[in-house]
Amino acid sequence: MSSPYISVELRRLVIDRADSLCEYCLFPGTDGLMFQVDHIISVKHGGSTTADNLCYACIFCNLQKGSDLGSIN
Ligand SMILES: [Zn+2]
Structure with a gap:
């Protein structure tokens, strides 16, 4: 199983790629709102800690998604 740890470099890459x-x-991550680098496919579902499985997400989207593969809004 892949480690859930996201290195500082990988975190930076994801944030830069998402343009913050x-x-x-698409809420801007510069408003002091809590943002996290999220596993698109969670580690518990076999997702890897690589740039193509990571995205930058605000706390609301991340909480709504949880560790499931996706959710319906
Ligand atoms: Zn969001």
Whole structure:
């Protein structure tokens, strides 16, 4: 199983790639709102800690998604 640990470099890459916007709702990540680098496919579902499985997400989108593969809004 892949480690859930996301290195500082990988975190930086994901944030830069997302242009500091939540990749789900496009909310800007510069407003002091809590943002997290999220596993698109969670580690518990076999997702890997690689750039193509990570996205930048605001706390609302991340909480709504949880560790499931996806959710319906
Ligand atoms: Zn969001």
